[in-house]
Structure formats: structure tokens, C-alpha cells
Amino acid sequence: MSTVIDCEAPQQFTWAVGEPLFPSSLWRFTLAAQGEGTVLRQWAQMGPARSGLSLAIDAMPDKEQKIVFVRLREWEAGIKANLAAIKDLVEKGN
Secondary structure, three states: OOOEEEEOOOEEEEEEEEEEEEEEEEEEEEEEEEEEEEEEEEEEOOOOOHHHHHHHHHHHHHHHHHHHHHHHHHHHHHHHHHHHHHHHHHHHHH
């Protein structure tokens, strides 16, 4: 379950995954004018609530560093894919 927790159109849009007041993660898109274009950024934060990542660490505490590293790389790849897809849609005029 995701819930929009902040929207300052058209500059910012934030949503929480899980319980809005104690989410397992927060995600945000921000837009800022730059020259004749717009810079779009995506931001994410793990926690503060527990998630599947927490369960994996509980099961293998000796591998915590690797588990977190892999999850952060997954997030990075997902963010890059999101931004590339949005850029492609905007440039095609869709």
C-alpha cells in the first residue's frame, strides 16, 4: 500500500510505502526549472519501519552489509529506469 503524503504541484510529489506515519520507505519526485527545460529528480529513503529488507537481515545478520548494498543497487537501477522512461515519454510528447 502506498499513500501520497505530500504534493506541492508542480514541484514535488511524495508517497509513503506502508503506514503513512511510519513507512517502510518514502519516495519523492521533484521538478525544478533549468534554462528552457526541467530537471526531474527521484529520491528514496528506507525506513523507518521494517520491510522485507529487515526480514532478510534478520535471517542472515552476518550478511547485512551485502544485503543492504544489493538493495541499494536495485533501487539505483529502478530510479535510473524510471527517470529514463519519463524522459523518453516527455521527449516524445506523450
